[in-house]
Amino acid sequence: MATFSSANPWIAILKGLWVSIRHFFGNLGLFLRGRQDFAIHFPEQRLVQPPALRGMPVLAQMADGKERCVACGLCEWACPTSCITIYPAETADEVERYPEIFDIDMSRCMFCGLCEEACPEEAIIMSRQIEIASYSRRGSLWHKADLLVPVNQLKTRTDYLRRNYER
Amino acid sequence: MLDPERKNPAVPIEGNPAAALEELHTPPMRLQFGPSHPATHGTVKITLDLEGEQVVWSDVEVGYLHRGFEKECETGYYYQNIPYTDRLNYSSPILNNTGYCMAVEKLFGIATPERCNYIRVIGCELSRMADHMLCIGASAMELAAFTPMLYLIEGRELILDMVDSLCGARVTTNFVRIGGVSADMPANFADFARPRLDRALKLFEDADKLLTENPVFRQRMEGTGYLSREDLVAWGVTGPMLRAGGEPYDVRKVHPYLVYGELDFDVPVGEHSDNFDRYLVRLEEFRQSRRLILQCLEGIPDGPVDADDPRVRWPGKGRVFNRMEELIDQFKLVTEGGMPPAGEVYHAVEAANGELGFYIVSDGTGKPWKCRCRAPSFSNMSPLSKMITGGQLADVVPTFGMINMIGGECDR
Amino acid sequence: MSAEKPEEKAPAAPELSPLLEKVLARLGDRVLAHRTARGDDRIHVARERILEVVRILRDDPELNFDLLLDVTAIDYFGQPDDFETKLQVWDRNRATMRRLPQRRHELALPPRGSEPRFAVVYHLTSTRLAHRLRIKCRVPEDDPKLASVTPVWPAANWLERETWDLYGIVFDGHPDLRRIYLYEEFVGHPLRKDYAKHGEQPIQEYVGPGAKEPRRPH
Ligand code: SF4
Ligand code: SF4
Numbered sequence: 001m002a003t004f005s006s007a008n009p010w011i012a013i014l015k016g017l018w019v020s021i022r023h024f025f026g027n028l029g030l031f032l033r034g035r036q037d038f039a040i041h042f043p044e045q046r047l048v049q050p051p052a053l054r055g056m057p058v059l060a061q062m063a064d065g066k067e068r069c070v071a072c073g074l075c076e077w078a079c080p081t082s083c084i085t086i087y088p089a090e091t092a093d094e095v096e097r098y099p100e101i102f103d104i105d106m107s108r109c110m111f112c113g114l115c116e117e118a119c120p121e122e123a124i125i126m127s128r129q130i131e132i133a134s135y136s137r138r139g140s141l142w143h144k145a146d147l148l149v150p151v152n153q154l155k156t157r158t159d160y161l162r163r164n165y166e167r
Numbered sequence: 168m169l170d171p172e173r174k175n176p177a178v179p180i181e182g183n184p185a186a187a188l189e190e191l192h193t194p195p196m197r198l199q200f201g202p203s204h205p206a207t208h209g210t211v212k213i214t215l216d217l218e219g220e221q222v223v224w225s226d227v228e229v230g231y232l233h234r235g236f237e238k239e240c241e242t243g244y245y246y247q248n249i250p251y252t253d254r255l256n257y258s259s260p261i262l263n264n265t266g267y268c269m270a271v272e273k274l275f276g277i278a279t280p281e282r283c284n285y286i287r288v289i290g291c292e293l294s295r296m297a298d299h300m301l302c303i304g305a306s307a308m309e310l311a312a313f314t315p316m317l318y319l320i321e322g323r324e325l326i327l328d329m330v331d332s333l334c335g336a337r338v339t340t341n342f343v344r345i346g347g348v349s350a351d352m353p354a355n356f357a358d359f360a361r362p363r364l365d366r367a368l369k370l371f372e373d374a375d376k377l378l379t380e381n382p383v384f385r386q387r388m389e390g391t392g393y394l395s396r397e398d399l400v401a402w403g404v405t406g407p408m409l410r411a412g413g414e415p416y417d418v419r420k421v422h423p424y425l426v427y428g429e430l431d432f433d434v435p436v437g438e439h440s441d442n443f444d445r446y447l448v449r450l451e452e453f454r455q456s457r458r459l460i461l462q463c464l465e466g467i468p469d470g471p472v473d474a475d476d477p478r479v480r481w482p483g484k485g486r487v488f489n490r491m492e493e494l495i496d497q498f499k500l501v502t503e504g505g506m507p508p509a510g511e512v513y514h515a516v517e518a519a520n521g522e523l524g525f526y527i528v529s530d531g532t533g534k535p536w537k538c539r540c541r542a543p544s545f546s547n548m549s550p551l552s553k554m555i556t557g558g559q560l561a562d563v564v565p566t567f568g569m570i571n572m573i574g575g576e577c578d579r
Numbered sequence: 580m581s582a583e584k585p586e587e588k589a590p591a592a593p594e595l596s597p598l599l600e601k602v603l604a605r606l607g608d609r610v611l612a613h614r615t616a617r618g619d620d621r622i623h624v625a626r627e628r629i630l631e632v633v634r635i636l637r638d639d640p641e642l643n644f645d646l647l648l649d650v651t652a653i654d655y656f657g658q659p660d661d662f663e664t665k666l667q668v669w670d671r672n673r674a675t676m677r678r679l680p681q682r683r684h685e686l687a688l689p690p691r692g693s694e695p696r697f698a699v700v701y702h703l704t705s706t707r708l709a710h711r712l713r714i715k716c717r718v719p720e721d722d723p724k725l726a727s728v729t730p731v732w733p734a735a736n737w738l739e740r741e742t743w744d745l746y747g748i749v750f751d752g753h754p755d756l757r758r759i760y761l762y763e764e765f766v767g768h769p770l771r772k773d774y775a776k777h778g779e780q781p782i783q784e785y786v787g788p789g790a791k792e793p794r795r796p797h
Contacts, residue, residue, distance in 0.1 A: 009382035016377045020314050023373070050328075052335035052350065074501045080247040112250040112341045113349070118501045120487050120494055126335070164350050165485035230760035235776075237745075238769055242776055273617055400645050400706055403734025414706055416646075421709040512617050513702055513713060515648075526702065528653055541649040541702065549737040578760060 051160045054113045054126040057104060061148040068151075069123035071099040075115035083108035084115065102144040106132050122161075125154050195223055198560075202231050206564045208305040209572040211548070213555075213563065220560050225552045229545070232574035240538035244504030245271050245479075248538065250341045255523075255540060256576040257338055258301045259294035261287075261330065262518045263576075264343035267540075269424065270514035270525035271345045274507040277474050279346060284425040285467040286348050290333060290340075291425075291516070292456040292463075297326045298519035298571075299449045299456075300371065306446070306568030307378055310387050315374035322370035325363040332359060345505065346480035347473030357464040364457055375450055388443035392554045392566030396440060402550040406521025406543050407452060408570065411437035411444035418517035430462050445569040479505030504533025513541075520544050520571050544570070544577035596620050598710045605639055606632060621713035626699075629716050630726045636703060636712070637731055644703040644712060647728070650738035652718075652746040653698045656772035695719035697748060701728070718748055727753040745770035 040047055057075075060068045071088035089100035115124050127149060134140045151158070200213040207213075210231040216224040236255065240248045252267045253260040265287050272279065279287075304319030327337040332353055334342035342349055353359065378384050394402070396412040409416055417434045419427040435451035437444030473480050481500050486493040509531040515524035521543030528537040547570050555563045595603070596615045602622060603610055609632050612623040624632050636644040695717040704711045718725055727750035728735045739750045740759040747768035750756060758765065764783050767774050 009380075012380035012382060016381055019373050019376050023318075050332035050335070050353070052332055052353070054335040072498075074498065078247070078501050080243055080250055110250060110339060111336065112339070113335070114247065114250070114341075117349070117481065118497070120484075120497055122484070122488070160350075161484070165483050165488075228759075233760040235769065238776055276617065398733075401733050403647050403732065403738075405646075405648075409706075416706045422711075510616055511619075511621075513619055513711070522648065524648060524702065526649065526651065526700070537653050539649070539651045545737065545741075546648075546734060549734065 049128065051156050053128055053130075053157075054111050055128045055130045056106060056111065056126070056132050056142075057109065057113075057115055057124050057147075058127040058129065058149040058154070059102060059144065059147045060123050060125055060151045060154060062151060066093075067098065067102070067123065067144065067148055068121055069099050069102065069119075070095050070121055071097045071102075072120065074118040074120060075124050078114045078118035079109075080112065080114065081108045081110060099144060102147065104142045104147060105140065106134075106142055107137060107140040116161075122158065125149075125157055125161075127154055128156065200563065202228075206309045207567050208309070209567075209574045209577070211567075211572060211574070211577075213551075213567075215555075215560065215563070217560060222555050222558055222560060222563070225556050227548065227552050229548060229572075229574075230578050232578035234575075234579065236540060236579040237538055240535055242534065244533045245345060245507070245535065246504060248535070249343065249345075250339065252540075253339045253341055254575050255542065255579065256298070256518060256520070256544070256573045258573060259298035259519045260338060260340045261290035261294040261334075261342050262298075262516060262523065264340060265291055265425075266514065266516040266518065266523045267525050267538075268343045268345050269516065270512055270527050271479075271507070272474075273512045273514045274510065274527055274529055275345070275476070275479055275505070277346050277476050277479065279474050280471050281426070281468050282351075282470045283347050283472045283474070285463045286333075286352055286472060287343060288425050288427065288430070289352075289460055289463045289467075290330070290342055290348075292459045293326050293330055293333075295519045296367070296453055296456045296460075297323050297330070299453045300326070300367075302519075302568070302571040303374065303378070303446065303449055306565065306571075307374070307384070309564050309568050310384060312378060312381070312384060315377045318370045318374045318377075322367040322374075325367045325370075329356075329360050329363055332356065344473075344480065346476050351472045352467075360460070360464060364460060368454070368457055371450075371453060379447075379450070385443060387561065387565050388441070388446060388569075390439075390441050390443075391558060391562040392442045392445075392569060393440055394550060394554055398550065398553070399440065402553075403546040404521070404550065406518070406547065407445055407448045408547055409521070410435065411448045412440035413438050418515050418522050422515070424514075424516060426463075430459055432459050442565045442569045479507075506531060506533050515541070518543055520573070520576075521547060523576075540576075540579055542576045542579060544572045545579075548572050548577055598712065601641055602636070602712065605635060605642065619711070619713060621715060623715045623717070626716040626718055626725050629714070630728060630731070632714065633701070633703075633728050633731050636714075643705045643708050646704045646706050647701065647732040647734045647738070648704055648711075649700070649702040650728070650735055650742055651700050652742050652748055652770075653700060654746065654770065654772045655694065655696055655698065697723060697746065699725055699742065699748060723748045724751055725749070726751050729753055744768070747771065 062068055071086055073086055073088070076084040076086050083105040085101065085103040086099050087101035088097050090096060091098045111126070113126050116126050132140065195216040195218050198215045198217055200215055201207055202210050202212040212228040212231070214226045214228070215222050236251060239251060249264055249267060252263040255263045300319040300323045304316040308316040330340060331337050333356070334340045334349060394412065396414055399409050399412045400414065405416065413436055415434050415436045420434055432455045435448050435455070437448050477496060479500070482493040482496050487497045507529045509529055511526070511528040513524055513526045515522045522541065523543055524541035526539040526541065527535050530536040551567065551570060554566050599613055599615060599620050599622070603613065606622070609624055609628050610622045611625060614621055636642050697718040697720065699716045699718055701714040702711065703714065716725060725748060727739055729739065729752065736754070737759060739753055740755070740757060742748050743750060743756055744758040744760050745768055757763070761769070766780060767778070769778070
């Protein structure tokens, strides 16, 4: 473990100063050589997130503009904070059911991803969207129309998930 | 044994305190330390009676972050409680996930596959590293050493990057599942992790160089917060605090779980049982955790990451989409939860602050009848009053810092 | 589901784990019942003898339970026993390939027995011998009292305060039995099963300094 130069605490202080000076000049040198990533200037620059990132849950929208969800209610059931509300309705389509109302209360959602894991249709997917601040509480209630995202925009996440599908 | 060179921590007040008080004609001053004090990294109220600078009486009040974790658990299915465990010790969430899931697995009698165990160990040790970095950094900052905090936070970010690539979140991990983990490691995880671990270690060494020999830091840490080994055990203290008192009790060694029995690591013990030794033990545990991760990255076998147990582990989506039986299974498991046999289990893991135990009583339905979390911070906090009474006011801060009370876990 | 009684099975002679053997030899008839399940050993003792039992467990060099890990309670609200009957029902249902009982009322359980409502649970371990033991004491609802183990382990101080706070079990001889998580004016004990999860508490009037001053308009 540590060796203590108790005879002369000044030496210890100088050693510590040397560490911080080394950091200072190291960083300065990197800066002069053009390293820019000391700070991410947020709205202009974005952090590079791993493919595993769980952002807010969104609904997958298929090419014909309809949602893939069949209103089975599993995500509603699995959600620990009960922040999903679904009103199912019937349609003449092949799937026969669709959610008339699909609301997620983002002020209660904790981005846990259990809804995505429960969904038997790959219809609710954790997107890469994490900026969901709103000016009012009502603004954090997301309705179906806001939640729909075209499937091809969710490709990173679905590719990540499909890795695990055949387990 | 206390080193004679170190100053005696618990200097008793000379003679009879009451008589001394009468002589001075100054009533003790009552000081409220907290609930939100800038020099404590936790929401706790410490009421102190001060005689000059000396603490003559103290009372510690916790509970400002009580959220009813146990009540909440009783109303959720077993799988729904995993995200709640993230919020116990929020600086090392994967450890809590693992503790809870292993307790439920014990209830079911599930053995997880080898690869899953290795991934869990990697996650646990990453969490432990992050927790120790935060603890040392925050404690140093409370003693006015700000630079190490910056280095350690930078190192912690690197570790959280690894956690992030494992499970998609930095703090609210929700990583471990009953009978497996939520996802396998990314393919290039070892190459991703090694340079980051090296860089984190370098930053850690720099913080070590700044702190360990610094005379100011040492004077505030050495000899303060002393509690004898017998007292530590009697007060139910575990983790780095107990080991700093010379008692090598580490759940990873005593009751090996996951693959800790096969891995090679040392359990550092201190001898003075003061704050400085607690700090040194944490320093060394950080290095041991890194060693463990490197061993795991080296030795991780191929294979499945999920136990093949249809009672509890949700079927793979590939089968859910295409086959009727698995679809029904998915519906049953989500709407009923996995139903363990009735009975009760206690399972403990070594969390960053001590023994984290989960005591689960099942009545045979999909929801726990009782889910008790034995939180290390709670037991470690209980002797705080004893440790600070009789000492100086300034010693409260390093003692509290080295207990590393995490409000979410202590108050649940 | 028919309300048939679970058939009386003669309990198979339980195998004693090495630890339980030692504990039983030392404690004798102070142990009311014992069980080893899933690698955990537990004993049941009468609440009058808890202090006596834990003293022996701590001081005996063969047992040496010096570290008290946890004190908590279980509320067996309306449940007949420690779910042991339920385990038998579960096994029987599984054996006959019936659908597993999903909801609590579907279980054919005997009527609520004479067992007291609460159980106080202690988890002990030994730092030197590395074994764990669980002690359970049944405590009735109308007289939820138990001797405090604070004289044996000071660690019990906060843990018993927590158990009092959340379950309302009184520990006799505790030096400072206050609520620890909740405030003193809190009504009821929230971890009891008859406390609603969304139960509301009466609003407490603030009576401290400045209470009568008008609030700043917002
Ligand atoms: S991410 Fe979690 S909390 Fe949010 S909607 Fe899905 S299940 Fe509910
Ligand atoms: S689980 Fe999937 S398909 Fe079912 S309601 Fe939720 S989003 Fe729709």
